Amino acid sequence: MKAMITGASSGIGEAIATTLHELGYEIVITGRRQERLDDLAKRLGNDRVIVRTLDVTDTAAIHTVVEEIGEIDILVNNAGGALGLAAAQDAELADWLTMIATNVTGLTVLTHALLPQMVERHTGIIINLGSVAGEFPYPGGNVYGAAKAFVRQFSLNLKADLAGTGVRVTDIEPGMVGETEFSLVRFRNDAERAMSVYDGMQPLTPGDIADLVRYIVTLPPHVNINTVSLMPVDQGFGAFHVARHTS
DSSP states (O other): OEEEESSTTSHHHHHHHHHHHHTTOEEEEEESOHHHHHHHHHHTTTTTEEEEEOOTTOHHHHHHHHHHHOOOSEEEEOOOOOOOOOOGGGSOHHHHHHHHIIIIIHHHHHHHHHHHHHHHHTOEEEEEEOOGGGTSOOTTOHHHHHHHHHHHHHHHHHHHHHTTSSEEEEEEEEOOBOSSSHHHHHTTTOHHHHHHTTTTSOOBOHHHHHHHHHHHHTSOTTOOOOEEEEOOTTOOOOOOOOOOOOO
16 A cells, blocks of 8 residues: 655654555655655655655646556645735735645646546555635635635535545645644744744644544544644634724
């Protein structure tokens, strides 16, 4: 049995890869940083680990990797991320396009490339990493939230098409997750600002998400978890944003 995890060089992807390896899967770990992937493979003993450098915004590279690795039983579309927290009118178009390419296009291309083989074999699990941002908007979330809303609807519509094929699809939608590079990337390596996001609260951990993946992949094959939304206890739902005027 073989599982492929994108964005496996750190954080949630690394934790999921480790968990699937512990479950006995041969894992294909992908990401942009070869050195980090090699380090993970070494820590796992290099047994049942295939390393492939992959930027999911590179469509040609996706197809090359898929041709090389062959059949996949579990696909974890984890690669993604947010850039900036500017209001829509102030945001950089390049940031928007990068978020779409990473969170939407890359996930779509890879799923399209691997799905036919799963359907043909009447087995397979696709796990997409969405976000609570795909359901609950917040100022500055704009394109990131829209991209994760795509992940939610894409996952549900895949399930609609795949009914009866034996292929399962789950969208995992975490809230705040610490011990990742998410905020560091969002704030362009401003470590102090990134750390302040989690001040005074206890976020979820990558291990929490990996434990959920463990549960999903060990369920009987007739059970499909459609969508899982989870948050740390310290996180709640924000009030409506209200613009107030003095005159």
